Structures are given as C-alpha cells and as structure tokens.
Amino acid sequence: MSDDTIRDGELFTALPDSYDASLYFIGRIRTPWVERKDCPRRGDVNGPVCQIEIDPRWQGALLGIEKHKELQILYWMDLARRDLIVQVPRSNGEKAGTFALRSPVRPNPIASSIVSVFAASKTTLLVRGLDCVDGTPLLDIKPHFSREDD
Numbered sequence: 001m002s003d004d005t006i007r008d009g010e011l012f013t014a015l016p017d018s019y020d021a022s023l024y025f026i027g028r029i030r031t032p033w034v035e036r037k038d039c040p041r042r043g044d045v046n047g048p049v050c051q052i053e054i055d056p057r058w059q060g061a062l063l064g065i066e067k068h069k070e071l072q073i074l075y076w077m078d079l080a081r082r083d084l085i086v087q088v089p090r091s092n093g094e095k096a097g098t099f100a101l102r103s104p105v106r107p108n109p110i111a112s113s114i115v116s117v118f119a120a121s122k123t124t125l126l127v128r129g130l131d132c133v134d135g136t137p138l139l140d141i142k143p144h145f146s147r148e149d150d
Contacts (some may be wrong), residue, residue, distance in 0.1 A: 004081050011086040015107075025137040026061075027054040027123075027137045033133055036079055037080055041091075042102070043113040043129035050115075052125040052138060059123050062141075066120045070144040073130065074135040077109035114144050 001088050030051040033039045040047065052073065054062060065071070084105045098106050101131065115129035125141075 004131075006084075007088040009086065010084055010086045012083040014076075015083055023076070023106060025055075025076065025139065026141075027052060027131060027138040028131055029073070029134075029136040029138055031130055031132060031134045031136070036104075036133055039133060040131045043115065043131040045116045045129045047128050047130070048087040049116060049118060049126050049128055052127060052141070054123040054125070054138070056123055061119045062120065062123070063107050065125070065141070065143075067116075068143040069110045069117060070146075071125070072142040072144045073115055073116050073127070073128065074139070074140040074142070075111050075113075075132055076139055077104040077111050077132065078137055080106070080109040082107055082109060098139050105115055110139065 030079060031039075032048050032050075082105070084103075085098055086095055087098055087101055087103055087105060089101060089103065104111060112134060113130050113132075115127035117125060117127055119126040
C-alpha cells in the first residue's frame with residue numbers, strides 16, 4: 001500500500017489553482033529515517049540525535065541560540081499529500097477531519113517539534129525530538145519557552 005492510497009472513509013478535495021504565499025527553506029534536517037513509514041509518530045527527547053543544517057546565508061540568525069535548551073522547529077513535510085480533508089488514521093481507524101489530527105497530510109504540510117539542543121556550531125544544531133524524514137526542508141527555528149517561563 002502506498003502512502004498516497006485513499007483508505008475507506010477518507011475524503012479529498014481539489015487543491016486551489018494557485019498559492020497564496022511563498023517560503024524560504026533555511027536549511028535541511030538530517031535524521032536516521034529514510035522513508036516516511038520509518039518515522040516515529042511524534043518526536044521523542046530520548047530519541048536519536050538529529051542534525052539541523054542551516055544554509056550559510058542564515059548563519060547570523062543563530063546568534064544567541066546556545067542560550068536556549070529547547071527550540072521549536074518548523075519544517076515542511078514535502079513528501080505528504082495535501083488534498084485529504086477527512087482521514088482514517090491507522091492507529092485507531094476512526095474518521096477525523098485533517099485539522100483534528102497531527103497527520104502530515106494537510107493543505108500546508110507544516111510540522112512543528114519541540115527539540116532539546118545538545119550542541120550548536122556555526123551552521124549546525126544537534127538536537128533530539130524530531131520525527132521527520134532525512135533531508136526534510138527546514139522552515140524556521142524559534143526558542144521554546146514553557147508556561148513556567150512566562
């Protein structure tokens with residue numbers, strides 16, 4: 001069964017004719033997972049160390065990043081289909097709307113993980129807590145502040 005197969009009960013819609021915005025990929029994420037089926041469902045801070053590679057043009061944007069123990073990583077799940085509006089997850093087989101799920105299949109396949117930082121160099125971060133395929137495009141990095149930090 002391919003990742004693009006429609007399961008019984010799933011619904012899809014036609015995608016818009018054009019895009020509303022554009023993005024810059026600021027780097028790539030390196031993980032041990034080569035195929036989508038191998039990725040964990042959620043990142044685990046006890047999982048493998050992964051590498052975030054920042055395009056050198058954005059190196060200055062990392063100034064001060066080492067002060068943060070946790071980061072929010074936003075990335076583009078470029079292998080995901082984008083047209084499903086109702087999905088039937090393998091985990092429970094119950095129909096749910098795309099916006100009620102953490103599935104990578106969504107109109108804008110943007111993912112977010114909170115990661116623990118182990119090391120930072122000029123254009124590389126070593127982190128734990130990711131759940132994506134090796135080579136996934138990186139959208140943004142933000143410091144993560146827990147509610148206790150407010």
